[in-house]
Amino acid sequence: MRVTIFGATGLLGQALMREWRHDEVTGLGSGDADIRSPEQVRTVIARHRPDWIVLAAAYTDVDGCESHRDLAFAVNCDGAVNVVREAVRKKSRVIFISTDYVFDGKHDRPYEIDDAMAPQSVYGDSKAAAEKQIRDIYPDCCILRTSWVFGIGGKCFPDTILKLASTRQEIEIVNDQRGCPTYTVDLARTIQQLCRKGAVGTVHATNRGDCTWFDFGSELVKASGLDALVRPTTSDRFVRPARRPEYSVLSSASLRQYGIVMPSWEDATQRYIAEREDKKAPRNQVG
């Protein structure tokens, strides 16, 4: 199988490049092809002729999107549509990575794949608009929504928390937003399995279980053996430009249909910390 990953230099993309086995995989960053340019997209797809495209490229600065609406839509919606149009022309299958932020966060039960989208932020709006257009152009496209992505190789919540917890005695973390953390390693493996199984339509994929940011931060600090005290607080004390959904737990029912059950977020947290430690450990010199 030939696979092309758009967004290969990002947090998820790097894990996809590390974890993907037994196939011919090409990874592209924005320097290889800017998805806003139909010509650049056409050129790379013609060159690599992929069986599957993983479309993980996006403008992911959720607060930045609020003040750069045109850029958010140009990359997240028009850029994604450019890739899907070209994929349809060249008969490549596509898995498009979307987000829990397409939902309004007002539920008190996990969001199912066919629940109505009602984004509360420009970022969520741009991804929801992409989803709608992609379904029109290519109804069998696999649209994978995930949430609270973390891993090695870029900025993410655990990295920030662990850096803070190693320099402060006390940290405060919001306890009024609930969702599902998702480790890039587990998500990359799931994406690979979904491609092999020929996934079509919308799928929700996150680590198993749900928590608040406070729960997640507490687990991180405990698992890494730091002494910092973690205190719960509320989002109104950390006002940010983009509104976040209060509750964005994604139901795993659609993933179970493919026989896939992802590890729990607590288990993923332990492995993330081990991977961080492993990266930090000095390597033996050869020779």
Ligand SMILES: NC(=O)c1ccc[n+]([C@@H]2O[C@H](COP(=O)([O-])OP(=O)(O)OC[C@H]3O[C@@H](n4cnc5c(N)ncnc54)[C@H](OP(=O)(O)O)[C@@H]3O)[C@@H](O)[C@H]2O)c1
């Ligand atoms: N992070 C989360 O918590 C989260 C949650 C839910 C869903 N998602 C979705 O998961 C996917 C991966 O997210 P991530 O956290 O891995 O993102 P990320 O670390 O911000 O990486 C973004 C990737 O997109 C590429 N990119 C940006 N603008 C581009 C353009 N105009 N043309 C081509 N490539 C461009 C970047 O390339 P360069 O680095 O080379 O510029 C980079 O490889 C995205 O679709 C995102 O919306 C993320």
